[in-house]
Amino acid sequence: MPSTLLTITIGWILALTCAGFLAYWLMAVWFIRLANRSMPRVRAGLDAAEPENGWPRVSIVVPAHNEEQFIDHALTTLRQSRYPALEIIIAADRCTDRTVAIVRRHMDQAGETVRLVEIDECPEGWSGKCHASWSGAKAATGDWLLFADADTTFDSDLVRAAMGIATEYRLDFLSLLGALTSARDFELTDQPVAAMSLMKMYPIHRANRNDRPGRRAFANGQFMLFRKSVYESIGMHEYIRDAILEDLRFARRLNHKGHRMGLVLADEMFRVRMYETAEEFHRGWKRIFIEAANRNIPRLRANVWRLRWLGLAPVLQVAALLLGLLMLPTNAPLALSCLALAAGSIAVQIMALRRAYAMQGTPRSAIWRFPIGCWRVASLFREAVDDLRLNRGIQWASLHYDVQDKKE
Numbered sequence: 001m002p003s004t005l006l007t008i009t010i011g012w013i014l015a016l017t018c019a020g021f022l023a024y025w026l027m028a029v030w031f032i033r034l035a036n037r038s039m040p041r042v043r044a045g046l047d048a049a050e051p052e053n054g055w056p057r058v059s060i061v062v063p064a065h066n067e068e069q070f071i072d073h074a075l076t077t078l079r080q081s082r083y084p085a086l087e088i089i090i091a092a093d094r095c096t097d098r099t100v101a102i103v104r105r106h107m108d109q110a111g112e113t114v115r116l117v118e119i120d121e122c123p124e125g126w127s128g129k130c131h132a133s134w135s136g137a138k139a140a141t142g143d144w145l146l147f148a149d150a151d152t153t154f155d156s157d158l159v160r161a162a163m164g165i166a167t168e169y170r171l172d173f174l175s176l177l178g179a180l181t182s183a184r185d186f187e188l189t190d191q192p193v194a195a196m197s198l199m200k201m202y203p204i205h206r207a208n209r210n211d212r213p214g215r216r217a218f219a220n221g222q223f224m225l226f227r228k229s230v231y232e233s234i235g236m237h238e239y240i241r242d243a244i245l246e247d248l249r250f251a252r253r254l255n256h257k258g259h260r261m262g263l264v265l266a267d268e269m270f271r272v273r274m275y276e277t278a279e280e281f282h283r284g285w286k287r288i289f290i291e292a293a294n295r296n297i298p299r300l301r302a303n304v305w306r307l308r309w310l311g312l313a314p315v316l317q318v319a320a321l322l323l324g325l326l327m328l329p330t331n332a333p334l335a336l337s338c339l340a341l342a343a344g345s346i347a348v349q350i351m352a353l354r355r356a357y358a359m360q361g362t363p364r365s366a367i368w369r370f371p372i373g374c375w376r377v378a379s380l381f382r383e384a385v386d387d388l389r390l391n392r393g394i395q396w397a398s399l400h401y402d403v404q405d406k407k408e
Helices: 005-038 042-047 071-079 099-113 128-138 158-168 185-189 191-201 228-233 246-256 278-292 297-311 313-327 332-360 364-389
Strands: 058-064 086-093 114-119 144-148 152-154 173-180 223-227 261-272 394-396 399-401
Touching: 005 313, 005 332, 042 158, 042 261, 058 071, 058 128, 058 158, 071 086, 071 099, 071 152, 086 099, 086 128, 099 114, 114 128, 128 144, 128 246, 144 158, 144 228, 158 173, 158 223, 158 261, 173 191, 173 246, 173 332, 185 191, 185 278, 185 364, 191 278, 191 297, 191 332, 191 364, 223 228, 246 261, 278 297, 278 364, 297 313, 297 364, 313 332, 332 364
Parallel strands: 058 086, 058 144, 086 114, 173 261
Antiparallel strands: 144 223, 152 261, 173 223, 394 399
């Protein structure tokens, strides 16, 4: 292939583009390593010594609205917990299915370990989940409160491990990132990209900066473990009763008050299912992105372009490889640059994605879907931008939120 000015120009563009991909994924590998080093996996908490006065009592509060599909499994796994001082409170919020009947069956089997709080109405201005969590917390007798979702799966040692981490690191609050279910197309294709985008906005190593400046507080509402006195001191769920994302609001509140917080990877000890359908995933993650970006259009728009750029990566990398091979006889230096940078960026990207997917519990065989997921999730960010720009607001559960762009 002749080394014309056009091919040389295209070659340098592709080489520099692949250099950009290589730099991006090298940075991703570095951030993943920082995340792994900032705090141990939750299983390490099993090695923590028992406090002198024994393990404190933990109240697990599970808000449940028509959860008959999940509540039996949730209670079964929770009752198998090997923690010595535990109570399980199901806050049944206006249930019209068999949720309450299933809870009562577990109460008959487990005695006082399982308790039921029935809620007939939700006050105006409250989200249903916040009100149910608050109602369950008021009935709790534990020194620590653990808020969990009904569609989660607990390992039998999870509560003990979490309390070990909280005790070892003298935390007031601990949240876990569990392994995500991956049975559906959107869970394999879109969910890993969405989760990685969120972790880019809230890096784990910055969430765990208790003794250094620059902490970027974050929490996962599917597992929030509070020291009860701290939960009460920050206003309980009443303070965030109308929050779009109660976990992020709590994290910011705790950070503002200077409390010690931890964000830990749970791996297979804690498995979560975020959404049942692609439509729920679409609406739910768009809501998450809007709040995670603090309703700021430029921040959301930056993620649109970042994901589109990453989605184009395979095309550009393959083009650089092909052009490099074709140019070898006539322009070896440029050809070798294209080949080396393209191959290097592909190798480092695969290495980073393998580690990121493993952290989420997503099969590594789904990595080939990543470029497709980038384009799909970019469209969610694009819609989030439009929702803010056109003042559409957010409809979630029974509440409509009027949200506007923040310029900071």
